[in-house]
Amino acid sequence: xxxxxxxRVFLLATRxxxxxxxxxxxxxxxxxxxxxxASEIMLAASLVGGRRGAPRWGTALVAGAVAVHxxxxxxxxxxxxxxxxxxxxxxxxxxxxxxxVLLLGVAVVRDAGPVGLVLLPIVALLLVVAHILGIAPAGxxxxxxxxxxxxxxxxxxxxYAGLALAFAAGFLYLLQFRALKGKRFGKSFRxxxxxxxxxxxxxRALVVGFPALSLGLALGWAWTxxxxxxxxxADPQVIWGVLxxxxxxxxxxxxxxxxxxxxxxxxxxxxxxLIVVLAYVALRLTAAEGRAFL
Amino acid sequence: MSLAVVxxxxxxAPIEVRERFVFSPRAGAEALVxxxxxxxxxxxxxxxxxxxxxxxxxxxxxGGGGEGEGNxxxxxxxxxxxxxxxxxxxxxxxxxxxxxxxxxxxGGRNAAEHLFRVVTSLDSMVLGEAQIQGQVRxxxxxxAAEPPxxxxxxxxxxxxxxxLSVGGRVRSETALGxxxxxxxxxxxxxxxKVFGSLKGRRALVLGAGEMSELALECLTAEGVRxxxxxxxxxxxxxxxxxxxxxxxxxxxxxxxxLPTTDIIxxxxxxxxxxxxxxxxxxxxxxxxxxxLFIVDIALPRxxxxxxxxIENVFLYDIDDLYQVVDESLERRRAEVPAAERIVAQGVDDxxxxxxxxxxxPVIQALRQRAEAVRRTEVEHALRRLAHLAPGDREAIEVLTxxxxxxxxxxxxxxxxxxxxxxxxxxxxxxxxxxxxxxEEKGG
Numbered sequence: 001x002x003x004x005x006x007x008r009v010f011l012l013a014t015r016x017x018x019x020x021x022x023x024x025x026x027x028x029x030x031x032x033x034x035x036x037x038a039s040e041i042m043l044a045a046s047l048v049g050g051r052r053g054a055p056r057w058g059t060a061l062v063a064g065a066v067a068v069h070x071x072x073x074x075x076x077x078x079x080x081x082x083x084x085x086x087x088x089x090x091x092x093x094x095x096x097x098x099x100x101v102l103l104l105g106v107a108v109v110r111d112a113g114p115v116g117l118v119l120l121p122i123v124a125l126l127l128v129v130a131h132i133l134g135i136a137p138a139g140x141x142x143x144x145x146x147x148x149x150x151x152x153x154x155x156x157x158x159x160y161a162g163l164a165l166a167f168a169a170g171f172l173y174l175l176q177f178r179a180l181k182g183k184r185f186g187k188s189f190r191x192x193x194x195x196x197x198x199x200x201x202x203x204r205a206l207v208v209g210f211p212a213l214s215l216g217l218a219l220g221w222a223w224t225x226x227x228x229x230x231x232x233x234a235d236p237q238v239i240w241g242v243l244x245x246x247x248x249x250x251x252x253x254x255x256x257x258x259x260x261x262x263x264x265x266x267x268x269x270x271x272x273x274l275i276v277v278l279a280y281v282a283l284r285l286t287a288a289e290g291r292a293f294l
Numbered sequence: 295m296s297l298a299v300v301x302x303x304x305x306x307a308p309i310e311v312r313e314r315f316v317f318s319p320r321a322g323a324e325a326l327v328x329x330x331x332x333x334x335x336x337x338x339x340x341x342x343x344x345x346x347x348x349x350x351x352x353x354x355x356x357g358g359g360g361e362g363e364g365n366x367x368x369x370x371x372x373x374x375x376x377x378x379x380x381x382x383x384x385x386x387x388x389x390x391x392x393x394x395x396x397x398x399x400x401g402g403r404n405a406a407e408h409l410f411r412v413v414t415s416l417d418s419m420v421l422g423e424a425q426i427q428g429q430v431r432x433x434x435x436x437x438a439a440e441p442p443x444x445x446x447x448x449x450x451x452x453x454x455x456x457x458l459s460v461g462g463r464v465r466s467e468t469a470l471g472x473x474x475x476x477x478x479x480x481x482x483x484x485x486x487k488v489f490g491s492l493k494g495r496r497a498l499v500l501g502a503g504e505m506s507e508l509a510l511e512c513l514t515a516e517g518v519r520x521x522x523x524x525x526x527x528x529x530x531x532x533x534x535x536x537x538x539x540x541x542x543x544x545x546x547x548x549x550x551x552l553p554t555t556d557i558i559x560x561x562x563x564x565x566x567x568x569x570x571x572x573x574x575x576x577x578x579x580x581x582x583x584x585x586l587f588i589v590d591i592a593l594p595r596x597x598x599x600x601x602x603x604i605e606n607v608f609l610y611d612i613d614d615l616y617q618v619v620d621e622s623l624e625r626r627r628a629e630v631p632a633a634e635r636i637v638a639q640g641v642d643d644x645x646x647x648x649x650x651x652x653x654x655p656v657i658q659a660l661r662q663r664a665e666a667v668r669r670t671e672v673e674h675a676l677r678r679l680a681h682l683a684p685g686d687r688e689a690i691e692v693l694t695x696x697x698x699x700x701x702x703x704x705x706x707x708x709x710x711x712x713x714x715x716x717x718x719x720x721x722x723x724x725x726x727x728x729x730x731x732x733e734e735k736g737g
Contacts, residue, residue, distance in 0.1 A: 180488060180608050185617045194490035195585065259581030260605040 020075040022136060028072030029093060029135050033127040035065030036100065040120040047117065050187045054113025062107060062116060066100045072135075073097055080137050085153040087138030089130040094153075096126035098161040102205070106165070112193045112201055118168035148223050155216030156241065160276075162209020163244065166251065167273030169202035170266035177263055199262045202269055203255060210248040217241045236283035243279050247272035297449065297648070299405040300378040300397055301340075301347030304419050307396040309613045313594035314386035315346040318565065319436065325381055326437060326445040334374050336447040338454065340412070340433040342426065343477075343505075343593040343612050344419050348378050349409065351449040375399055406453055406644050410637045413461040415470065419612065420477055420619045422470040422626040425504060427461045430454065449651070453644060460640035467636065470629040477612065478509040478559070480619040481589040482516055485557055488587050488608055493517035498548075498555045500569070501562035502530040505591055509559040510538045522551060526562070549577035558588040560596035571600040574607065581605035589615070649713040656722050657706050659731045664702060668694050 039061040046055050073093060076084045084090035100123050107113035172192045179189040192198070220241065251272050255265030302315050317325060317339065325348075326337045335352040352374050376390075383393030400408045411417040413430045434454035438446040446454075465471050485492060497518045499506050502525040510521060521540030524547070525531035531542035543551060545568065552574065562568055569588070578586070581604050588609045590597040595611055602609035672694050676687055705725070712721035725731065 176487070181602075183610065183614045183617070185484075189487065194486060195488045197490040259578075259583055261583075262585075262606075 020079045022079060025072060025075045025079050026131070026135055028068055028075055029127060029131065032065050032069035032072055033124060033131070035061055035068060036120050036124050036127065039065060039116060040124065043114065043117045043120070047114070047187060047191045050190060052190050053111065053193070054107060054116065054191075058116065059104070059107045059113050062100065062104050062113075062120075066097070066104050069093075069097045069100055076135065082137060083150055084135075085150055087136075089133035089135045090137065091153070091157075092126045092130040092133075093135060095157045095160060096123045096130070098154075098157050099123050099126075099164050102161050102165050106201055110193075110197060110201060112169075112197055114192050115165070115168040115172060115198075115201065118171050119164060122164055122168075148219060148226075152216050152219035152223055155212045155219065157216075159209045159213025159216055159248070160244065162205045162212060163248065163269070163273050163276060165205035166202045166209065166269040169198045169205060170269035170273075173198040173202060173266040174263070174270065177266075199266070202266055206248060206252050206255070206265075206269065210245075210252060213241075213245055213248060217245060236287045240276075240280055240283055244276050247276060296350070296352045296374060296401070297405050297453070298351075298375050298378075298399060298401040299347055299349045299408055300375055300382065300399050301345055302382070302397050303345035303347070303417070304613065304616065305417075306398055309593065309595065309611050310599075311386075311396055312344070312346070314388070315382055316594050317341055317346065317385060318563075321385070323436070323440060325385070326440065327443070329377060329381060330443060330445045332377055334377065336450040337378075337445050338434055338437040338450050340430060342429045343591060345412070346382070347412075348382070349405065349450060349453070350374055350378055351447070351453075353449075375401070403641065403645050406457075406648070407637070407641045409453060409457045410460050410640050410644075413457040414464040414633055414637055415461075416630065416633055416637065419616050420480065421623045421630070422472070423476050424465070424471055425476070425508070427458065427465070428504065430461070431458055434458070449648065452647060456640055456644045460636060463636050463640075464633045468629045468632045470626055470633050472625065472629075476508065476512075477591050477615055477619070478505065478512045480615040481509065481559060481591065481610070482512045484589070484610060484615065484618050485587050486516075488585050489556065491517070492557070494519045495556040496520040496522070496554055497557040497559065498522045498524060498551055500524050500548075500558065500560040500596055501592065502527065502534045503561060503563065505561040506559070507534060509561065509591075510534065510540070513557070513559075514538050518557070522555075524548060524551070526564070549573060552577035552586070553582070556584070556587060558586070558597075560588065560590045561592050562596050563592070564596060565594060567594075567596060567598040569597040569601060571598050571604065574601050574604055578604075582607065591615070646710075646714040649718060650710045652718045653709045653713045653722060656725055656731060657709060660705070660725065660729055661702060663729060663731065664698055668698050 039058050042058040042061060043054055046053075046058065073084050076090065076093075084094050099119055103116050103119045103123070106115060173195060175188060176192050176195050176198060179185065180195060193201075220237075247268075251265055251268040254268040255261050257264055302312055304312070322339045322341060326339055329337045329348070329350065333352065334350045336350065338349045340347045340349070379393060379397060379399075380390055382397060383390045386393060408417070409430075413427055415421060415423050415426050418426050434446070434450075438451065440446070482492070489495060492513070493516070495518050497513045497520070499509055499513075499521065502523060506523065506525075510523070513521060521535065521538055523531045523535040523540055523542045524545055525534075525542070526545060528542065528544060534540075535542040548569070558569070560569060584606065586607045588597055588601065588607065590609065590611045593612065597609060597611075599609070599611075601607055672690060676682070676690065679687075679690075682690075709721060709725060712718060
């Protein structure tokens with residue numbers, strides 16, 4: 001009952017202003033998508049042009065995209081009276097937003113904008129799928145609301161965003177490693193960040209993502225036990241969550257495996273992320289009706 | 295006359311071939327003496343990390359194939375070049391045919407132009423590098439300082455002095471040397487692609503020569519925390535380390551230094567590798583935990599190439615640095631035309647002087663012949679004018695001498711000009727015919 005009370009308070013608070021329209025929510029998302037794509041094009045052009053590192057304009061575009069995306073998500077919350085955490089389209093948009101925020105952070109703080117070359121297509125893909133599905137509530141039951149649920153989703157998404165960042169950093173690390181060992185100092189070598197910058201980025205993404213995902217999974221487990229009284233081990237959501245958690249653990253373990261651990265950690269992040277994506281697709285395709293997740 | 299250069303450089307051979315042609319200073323000096331003993335008139339050896347070249351000059355021979363060299367004695371000139379190729383092949387342990395594949399030969403004006411391009415760094419791996427001028431100067435001074443029998447004579451002395459002066463002009467009149475593009479700065483740039491920032495890193499520099507000093511300066515400027523210098527001569531290592539606020543160690547202490555080292559710059563003149571795979575594996579069992587960046591700018595190389603196969607070790611030699619340097623030279627490339635103009639002027643000046651050497655014997659013969667005629671005729675006239683006072687006799691002597699000088703002045707100038715224009719053979723032949731002069735040896 002307290003979930004419905006929370007919802008009423010939220011709706012009362014938003015009634016003082018004119019609510020954004022559904023079209024406005026969609027338009028803001030479309031604009032964010034366009035800006036993300038523009039950033040990607042700018043990064044790709046910089047790479048082809050043999051530039052050293054990402055241009056400032058590229059980072060500014062990412063910042064603009066993230067800002068518009070944030071406004072779009074806020075408009076969603078105002079329009080529908082719920083956080084964009086429930087339903088596939090809203091969830092994908094939020095996950096894309098979190099990846100965008102992480103990218104902006106590393107571009108500004110670590111001067112590692114070129115990782116956007118890998119991350120921005122992921123962000124764009126998530127937003128495109130969200131657009132196709134229609135960025136609107138999926139009519140999930142009221143149980144999927146409340147602070148506990150929101151925390152569970154946000155933390156789990158932070159974990160997945162961390163894994164995506166570790167994947168991007170790991171991928172570029174492997175390319176840079178190959179260039180440095182093979183003594184091939186071409187355009188990508190000039191454009192991508194230093195090996196240790198990518199290594200630290202990958203390591204921090206794992207170190208931040210792993211506890212976030214762990215906490216998110218624990219909250220999910222607690223939430224399920226509270227509202228559904230039992231946790232089915234065969235639930236695709238549970239399988240996916242545990243698989244991701246194990247991959248985090250393996251990637252962190254690989255990093256601590258002596259000389260060459262940095263490279264093995266990067267490789268584990270790349271392979272692990274691909275496994276997580278493939279597992280998601282497989283589980284969604286095979287999940288029974290009504291057992292869909294994310 | 296024959297002026298030529300025989301050599302090998304980064305343009306014609308990779309480092310594993312070039313390092314076979316490196317002479318120690320003593321072996322280099324002995325090689326020059328041997329060449330001159332075997333008939334080469336003058337010889338200078340230039341040996342840097344990118345090249346080994348021997349400049350030779352032999353008077354009275356053609357050959358070399360360059361502009362301005364005549365055909366007479368061409369075979370003899372080629373013989374000197376063959377001698378030099380043979381000497382280099384022997385040093386490298388190659389057959390003459392194998393050596394020929396990686397050696398280049400420039401003769402005559404081309405040889406002079408080549409040296410001018412080398413000294414101005416237009417032929418360098420790092421365009422605009424400052425070190426090459428010092429290396430050319432050292433090569434010339436070392437050869438010139440050889441005790442008799444002398445290996446440097448007036449031609450190579452003039453060639454190297456003019457080249458060094460042209461090198462100085464290029465540095466002062468163009469911006470070819472601006473910016474930080476040098477071998478050590480390229481190494482730093484590559485290190486930054488591994489570590490990001492070099493602040494707080496620990497660097498070990500092997501060797502205490504000019505390159506090591508430059509590397510230490512670059513590392514200090516990048517904020518490297520700890521600098522360690524290792525050198526065969528402890529005193530020199532200590533002196534250099536103190537200058538940059540670092541410490542010095544002996545070579546046998548290297549294994550103990552490796553576990554805490556991030557960057558190694560190797561620039562010793564040791565004839566064999568100082569850092570072997572076995573030594574690194576012993577010091578770092580299983581490989582370093584963090585990247586170990588090694589730049590080997592020595593020739594012969596200080597670091598065994600097999601070290602590169604160790605996990606987490608990034609080893610680069612001088613050829614690898616070329617790729618890094620190449621991209622940061624845009625501004626310097628814009629200065630190349632201006633530098634080329636100065637080089638062309640320098641080559642013209644030298645060549646005018648050098649070509650003039652060919653006509654000197656003819657001019658001398660012409661003057662001697664004219665003087666002999668004048669003396670005979672004056673003596674004959676004075677016998678008939680015995681009544682003249684000594685002052686008057688002296689006036690006749692001065693008058694005829696001045697007359698002779700005035701008459702011969704134009705032909706002398708024309709001969710020198712013709713030689714400078716590359717028409718020496720034809721004009722000299724004509725002069726010999728007109729004045730009934732015999733064959734004179736050039737130079």
